[in-house]
Amino acid sequence: xxxxxxxxxxxxxxxxxxxxxxxxxxxxxxxxxxxxxxxxxxxxxxxxxxxxxxxxxxxxxxxxxxxxxxxxxxxxxxxxxxxxxxxxxxxxxxxxxxxxxxxxxxxxxxxxxxxxxxxxxxxxxxxxxxxxxxxxxxxxxxxxxxxxxxxxxxxxxxxxxxxxxxxxxxxxxxxxxxxxxxxxxxxxxxxxxxxxxxxxxxxxxxxxxxxxxxxxxxxxxxxxxxxxxxxxxxxxxxxxxxxxxxxxxxxxxxxxxxxxxxxxxxxxxxxxxxxxxxxxxxxxxxxxxxxxxxxxxxxxxxxxxxxxxxxxxxxxxxxxxxxxxxxxxxxxxxxxxxxxxxxxxxxxxxxxxxxxxxxxxxxxxxxxxxxxxxxxxxxxxxxxxxxxxxxxxxxxxxxxxxxxxxxxxxxxxxxxxxxxxxxxxxxxxxxxxxxxxxxxxxxxxxxxxxxxxxxxxxxxxxxxxxxxxxxxxxxxxxxxxxxxxxxxxxxxxx
Numbered sequence: 001x002x003x004x005x006x007x008x009x010x011x012x013x014x015x016x017x018x019x020x021x022x023x024x025x026x027x028x029x030x031x032x033x034x035x036x037x038x039x040x041x042x043x044x045x046x047x048x049x050x051x052x053x054x055x056x057x058x059x060x061x062x063x064x065x066x067x068x069x070x071x072x073x074x075x076x077x078x079x080x081x082x083x084x085x086x087x088x089x090x091x092x093x094x095x096x097x098x099x100x101x102x103x104x105x106x107x108x109x110x111x112x113x114x115x116x117x118x119x120x121x122x123x124x125x126x127x128x129x130x131x132x133x134x135x136x137x138x139x140x141x142x143x144x145x146x147x148x149x150x151x152x153x154x155x156x157x158x159x160x161x162x163x164x165x166x167x168x169x170x171x172x173x174x175x176x177x178x179x180x181x182x183x184x185x186x187x188x189x190x191x192x193x194x195x196x197x198x199x200x201x202x203x204x205x206x207x208x209x210x211x212x213x214x215x216x217x218x219x220x221x222x223x224x225x226x227x228x229x230x231x232x233x234x235x236x237x238x239x240x241x242x243x244x245x246x247x248x249x250x251x252x253x254x255x256x257x258x259x260x261x262x263x264x265x266x267x268x269x270x271x272x273x274x275x276x277x278x279x280x281x282x283x284x285x286x287x288x289x290x291x292x293x294x295x296x297x298x299x300x301x302x303x304x305x306x307x308x309x310x311x312x313x314x315x316x317x318x319x320x321x322x323x324x325x326x327x328x329x330x331x332x333x334x335x336x337x338x339x340x341x342x343x344x345x346x347x348x349x350x351x352x353x354x355x356x357x358x359x360x361x362x363x364x365x366x367x368x369x370x371x372x373x374x375x376x377x378x379x380x381x382x383x384x385x386x387x388x389x390x391x392x393x394x395x396x397x398x399x400x401x402x403x404x405x406x407x408x409x410x411x412x413x414x415x416x417x418x419x420x421x422x423x424x425x426x427x428x429x430x431x432x433x434x435x436x437x438x439x440x441x442x443x444x445x446x447x448x449x450x451x452x453x454x455x456x457x458x459x460x461x462x463x464x465x466x467x468x469x470x471x472x473x474x475x476x477x478x479x480x481x482x483x484x485x486x487x488x489x490x491x492x493x494x
Contacts, residue, residue, distance in 0.1 A: 027090040031100030037080035044075050053078035207238065214240060259283045356384040435473055443477035451481065 041053060048055045052064040053071030064079060071078055093099060205216040207227040214225035226240040233239075244250055260272040260279045272279045327338035353360065361380055363373035371378035375389045385392070483490055 027093065028087050029093060029099075030087065032085050032087075033083055036083035038083050040080040041078045044071050044078065048072075049079070054081050056082045056084055201237075204238065256280060256283050259286060355381065358384070435476060439471065439473040440476060443471070443474040444480065446474070447477045447481045 039055075041048075041055075044053050045055060048071070049057055049062050050059040050072040051062045051067060051070040054062075057063075059070070067074075089099075204221075204223045204227065205218075208214065214223050214227040216223045222241050224241045226236075226243075227238070228236060245254075256279065257272055260270050260283075263270045263282065268282070270279050270282060325338060328336045330336050351360065357372050357374050359373040361372060362370050364371040364376055364378075366376070366378070369378040372382075372384065375384045375386055376393065377385070377389065
C-alpha cells in the first residue's frame with residue numbers, strides 16, 4: 001500500500017515497513033583530496049612514524065624512502081601530516097569507477113598528441129621543401145630536357161605532395177587491431193588479430209530490420225540465411241554465410257572430408273587431420289579414376305547401342321528396308337504363321353557328354369535319385385560302364401536281396417532276458433548267499449565309527465590298522481549307510 005485507502009482518511013502509508021522511516025544518511029559525491037597536507041611539524045612527536053615523523057601513519061605503512069636512522073632518532077626532515085578523510089558513499093558511489101576523476105588531467109593527453117602531430121607535419125614539410133630544392137638545382141644545371149623527362153618530373157612532384165589525411169589514417173591503422181591472449185596461464189601470449197571487415201560496409205543485422213528475417217548470432221557474428229531473399233541478386237553483395245559454405249573451395253573441402261570418412265569406413269588407413277596431404281592425394285586419384293570409369297562406361301554404351309546425337313546418317317537400306325516374307329499375327333500379337341519360333345536357350349552347355357557317357361546327367365531317375373540312362377549310375381561324373389555295368393549292378397542287387405532273405409529265415413527268436421540280482425557291491429549275487437544278522441549289526445557299528453572319524457580327525461587313533469579284506473556283511477553295511485545324492489529323501493536319513 002503505497003497510498004492509504006480512501007476510508008482511512010490518511011495521506012501517507014499506514015504500515016511501518018512500507019514507509020521510508022529510516023532517515024537517509026548524508027551521502028556525498030566528493031572524493032579524497034590526494035596529496036593534501038594539513039600540518040608540518042618541526043620536531044618528532046610521540047606516536048608518530050619512526051621513519052618520516054608524520055602522525056597519520058605508522059612505520060609499517062610508511063610510503064617514504066626507508067632511512068638508516070629515522071626521524072625518531074635524527075629529529076630532522078619531519079614529513080607533513082596527510083589529510084585523512086572518510087566518506088559515506090551510496091550504492092552507486094561505491095561502484096563508480098570514475099568517481100574522483102579529474103577531467104582536466106586529460107588535457108595533458110590532448111596536448112601530447114597535438115604536439116606529436118605538429119612535429120610530424122613540420123618534418124614532412126621540411127622533407128618536401130628539401131626535395132623541391134634538389135630538383136630545382138638539377139634543372140638549373142642540366143638545362144632543358146625532353147618531354148619524357150618532364151613527365152617523369154611531374155610524377156615526382158605528385159609523389160612529393162603528401163596527403164596529411166592519408167598519413168594520419170595509416171598511422172591510425174593500429175586501432176583496428178584486436179589483442180587476443182593465447183596459451184598462457186592467464187589465457188595466452190598476446191597476439192594481434194586484425195578485424196578484416198570494412199567499416200564502410202553495412203552491418204549484417206542492419207540489412208533487414210524485420211524481426212522475422214534471418215537470424216543474427218551476435219556471439220559468432222554470423223547470419224546463415226539470406227537477409228534479403230526477395231531482392232535482385234545482381235544488387236546484393238551479401239547472401240548469407242551459407243553461400244560461402246556451398247561454393248568455392250569450401251565445397252571442395254567438404255567433399256574431401258566426406259571422401260576421407262567413407263574411405264576410412266571401408267578399411268583405408270586415412271585421416272584428414274593426421275595426414276591431410278595423403279588424404280588430398282587419394283581424393284585426386286579417386287576423381288581421376290572415377291572420370292576414366294565414367295568415360296569408359298559411356299564409350300561401351302555408345303558402342304553397343306549407338307549415339308543418336310551424332311551427325312552420322314542412317315543408311316537408306318535400313319530406312320527403306322523391305323522383304324517378301326509374310327507373317328500372320330493373332331489378336332494378342334502372337335505370331336501364327338510365317339516366322340519360326342526359336343527355342344529358348346540355356347546359359348549352360350547342352351548335349352555335352354563326358355567320361356564315355358552317351359547320355360547327359362539327369363536322363364535317368366530311380367528311387368528318388370538322378371543318374372545316367374546309358375549305364376544307370378547315380379554317381380555324377382562317374383565313368384560309363386555301359387551294358388556290362390548294368391548287368392553287374394543287377395546281379396549285386398539280386399545277391400543282396402537273397403542274403404537278406406536267408407538271414408531273416410535263419411534267425412531264431414531272441415532268448416528272454418534273465419533278471420539277475422546284483423550283489424550289494426556290484427557283482428552277481430550267488431544263489432547260496434546268506435547274510436549273518438549279528439555280523440551285519442557289528443559291520444553297521446564299525447561303519448558309524450569310521451564316518452565319525454572322517455568328520456573329526458582328532459578322534460582317529462594314532463596306530464591305524466588297515467584290512468583289505470571286505471566281507472559281505474561289511475559291504476552291505478556300507479551300502480546301507482551310503483548317501484545317495486540323487487535320493488530326494490537323503491536329508492531325512494539319520
